[in-house]
Amino acid sequence: MQHIIDRFISYVTIDTESDPNSDTTPSTKKQLDLANLLVKELKTMGMTEVTIDKNGYVMATLESNVKHEVPTIGFVSHYDTTPDFTGANVKPQIVKNYDGGDIVLNKKQNIILSPSYFKDLLQYKGQTLITTDGTTLLGADDKAGITEIMSAMEYLIQHPEIKHGKIRVGFTPDEEIGRGAHKFDVEKFGCEWAYTMDGSQIGELEYENFNAAGAKIIFKGKSVHPGYAKGKMINSMLLANQFISKLPKNEIPEKTKGYEGFFHVVGISGSIEETVVELIIRDHSAKKFKERKEFIHELANKFNKKWKKQFGEEILIAEVKDQYYNMKEKVKPVFHIVEIAEKAMKELGIKPLIKPIRGGTDGCQLSYKGLPCPNIFAGGHNFHGKYEYVPVESMVKATEVIVKIAEITAIKK
Known part of the structure; x- marks a missing residue:
């Protein structure tokens, strides 16, 4: 020994x-x-x-x-x-x-x-x-x-x-x-x-083991003097916060076990003009894993549709990449x-x-x-x-x- x-x-x-x-x-x-x-x-x-x-x-x-x-x-x-x-x-x-x-x-x-x-x-x-x-x-x-x-x-x-x-x-x-x-x-x-x-x-x-993917979501914004910001400023940090709040609240590492999958926010950094959120996606089921990735893209599309008129283009970009299976x-x-x-x-x-x-x-x-x-x-x-x-x-x-x-x-x- x-x-x-x-x-x-x-x-x-x-x-x-x-x-x-x-x-x-x-x-x-x-x-x-x-x-x-x-x-x-x-x-x-x-x-x-x-x-x-x-x-x-x-x-x-x-x-x-x-x-x-x-x-x-x-x-x-x-x-x-x-x-x-x-x-x-x-x-x-x-x-x-x-x-x-x-x-x-x-x-x-x-x-x-x-x-x-x-x-x-x-x-x-x-x-x-x-x-x-x-x-x-x-x-x-x-x-x-x-x-x-x-x-x-x-x-x-x-x-x-x-x-x-x-x-x-x-x-x-x-x-x-x-x-x-x-x-x-x-x-x-x-x-x-x-x-x-x-x-x-x-x-x-x-x-x-888990099927695994990583997601990087880039939120764009518009910075305007706060005294004259009404109807003009778009704060990318607040957009990121809204996005995170739409993720299933009980499907996170601290509330799951066994075969249960999750979304896990691992990093966030930003300013008014741009915020980057990084998260990982995990699930043992290949079907559910695919659905989780699709959920991120669908959520991104909803945000882009909602803000397209005011922002003039896609307000966020969602990149999802498989890591292992x-x-x-x-x-x-x-x-x-x-x-x-x-x-x-x-x-x-x-x-x-x-x-x-x-x-x-x-x-x-x-x-x-x-x-x-x-x-x-x-x-x-x-x-x-x-x-x-x-x-x-x-x-x-x-x-x-x-x-x-x-x-x-x-x-x-």
């Missing part, structure tokens, strides 16, 4: 925050600090075909140790951390034998991780937790996944009595800004299927890959928690690029903020799941 703790801490203390405003891959050069470290470690432990391409995608192979034909499978995690909260100068704290009470993350700033608010903590009573110091995120998303894949490969190399087929591992940049799979070379990876180790609590197994459509035809992961968990005494992802992973995009790719738990909780933590025992179990999947896949039919 200490080996996993040490490996995880060595990864999270490297700042790999990605940048959505950058047009390079990776979006930040500092991500390569970890990528290059992983290349070095993969070679040292005995992996073959270790590569890193010009975009920072790391791949490696564990050769098969059986003579019969076995499907080539893969395991994938991303090494960037979200720009939602700082990942610089991460100072992990280790809480041994967690007693079920409050954890003081930062005494000076009175930042407390409490089970009274984060009830999931209570299921890890008696375990070892790794937390933040309250000033940064932790980076378990997804450096826990990387730790588990690396540890599993190392274990298989050290225990050749465990039979397995050819295994490929892949580590990607920029997943947190939606680009993790964009330049992933599926043909080069060469797998029949793979698993992302990017879920949350122990037992999670996911093969459904529900991997279920690509995984269902090869559903045995989910069943293998479920079997592995059950054999290890882990209760599978099969549920839809209220988001997306590299796996959903990879599935549409020809690599079916369900998602397995990495163990962390409260991603993207200062309350993030991971139970070490969950990382150990995730490592064991990888080994067990490799073992099950290699069983001669």
